[in-house]
Amino acid sequence: xxxxxxxxxxxxxSLKKERYRITEPRKALLRLLVESQKPLSAEDAHxxxxxxxxxxxTVYRNLExxxxxxxATRIPTESGKSLFELNAEEHHHHHIICRKCHKAEKLDHCExxxxxxxxxxxxxxxxxxxxxLYGVCGDCx
Amino acid sequence: xxxxxxxxxxxxxSLKKERYRITEPRKALLRLLVESQKPLSAEDAHxxxxxxxxxxxTVYRNLExxxxxxxATRIPTESGKSLFELNAEEHHHHHIICRKCHKAEKLDHCExxxxxxxxxxxxxxxxxxxxxLYGVCGDCx
DNA sequence: GTGGATGCAAAGAATTTGCAACCAA
DNA sequence: TTGGTTGCAAATTCTTTGCATCCAC
Numbered sequence: 001x002x003x004x005x006x007x008x009x010x011x012x013x014s015l016k017k018e019r020y021r022i023t024e025p026r027k028a029l030l031r032l033l034v035e036s037q038k039p040l041s042a043e044d045a046h047x048x049x050x051x052x053x054x055x056x057x058t059v060y061r062n063l064e065x066x067x068x069x070x071x072a073t074r075i076p077t078e079s080g081k082s083l084f085e086l087n088a089e090e091h092h093h094h095h096i097i098c099r100k101c102h103k104a105e106k107l108d109h110c111e112x113x114x115x116x117x118x119x120x121x122x123x124x125x126x127x128x129x130x131x132x133l134y135g136v137c138g139d140c141x
Numbered sequence: 142x143x144x145x146x147x148x149x150x151x152x153x154x155s156l157k158k159e160r161y162r163i164t165e166p167r168k169a170l171l172r173l174l175v176e177s178q179k180p181l182s183a184e185d186a187h188x189x190x191x192x193x194x195x196x197x198x199t200v201y202r203n204l205e206x207x208x209x210x211x212x213a214t215r216i217p218t219e220s221g222k223s224l225f226e227l228n229a230e231e232h233h234h235h236h237i238i239c240r241k242c243h244k245a246e247k248l249d250h251c252e253x254x255x256x257x258x259x260x261x262x263x264x265x266x267x268x269x270x271x272x273x274l275y276g277v278c279g280d281c282x
Numbered sequence: 283g284t285g286g287a288t289g290c291a292a293a294g295a296a297t298t299t300g301c302a303a304c305c306a307a
Numbered sequence: 308t309t310g311g312t313t314g315c316a317a318a319t320t321c322t323t324t325g326c327a328t329c330c331a332c
Binding site for chain 1: 220272
């Protein structure tokens with residue numbers, strides 16, 4: 001795993017390269033994502049940043065911006081709510097998300113049965129998974 | 142794949158066993174799901190049933206009921222919209238969903254790299270996937 | 283200085299809930 | 308008969324959009 005400061009700097013560079021401005025809300029949100037190292041919902045982020053400091057809408061817009069800049073990824077969840085996480089330059093991974101408290105933990109190794117075993121080892125029960133692929137079909141191209 | 146009539150009967154039996162009533166909207170929705178053999182959104186189903194015949198709310202409630210009865214499964218999608226599909230007694234599978242027209246096709250074999258290859262063979266490009274596990278964590282139990 | 287970014291309000295989309303009328307068992 | 312089910316309306320939840328103001332470059 002990359003050092004937080006490094007990860008922050010790399011992200012800032014990506015934003016600059018794409019001509020996005022480095023604003024206070026963006027810096028704060030980026031720091032939060034770097035520090036938490038976990039997928040967060042827009043609301044989580046808004047609260048953690050101190051709800052009174054920046055608007056929820058700004059958080060949404062910037063998460064979207066981060067995604068467009070290739071800095072973050074949106075993770076659709078079972079509940080219909082999206083989580084966002086910083087793109088780690090490390091290997092591909094997924095998460096195990098608690099159905100009750102919505103805590104998300106990172107799972108290394110990407111293969112479903114192995115993942116379910118891993119999840120069980122982390123103390124999760126009633127484990128199920130959602131796996132869907134997305135792409136553009138021949139008809140739409 | 143099971144014969145449609147058979148599948149319909151099995152589903153009806155499941156509903157009866159759970160003491161759910163066999164109403165017109167339920168029969169119509171079930172027939173639709175059996176026939177389409179593809180995941181549908183609540184709105185898709187509502188339109189296919191003839192929007193004027195049954196209420197969208199009834200469709201939502203019955204898809205929920207079907208899920209509770211173990212007849213159907215909700216599939217959260219990238220866009221935040223849910224799709225529902227009848228539980229096939231056959232093997233575990235997932236889908237490839239077109240980002241543009243939202244057409245969903247069934248993919249057999251559950252292993253991610255294989256699936257992406259399969260998706261490519263089906264003519265899909267820009268293929269990505271969402272894989273998240275859900276469960277109840279130790280803290281919540 | 284200027285166009286992108288923000289905050290506030292309001293709109294939107296998907297889904298859920300409340301409640302009286304209705305009907306399957 | 309009666310409690311589950313439906314339809315209509317309204318509420319909720321998450322997310323996006325409009326617009327005037329503001330500030331990073």
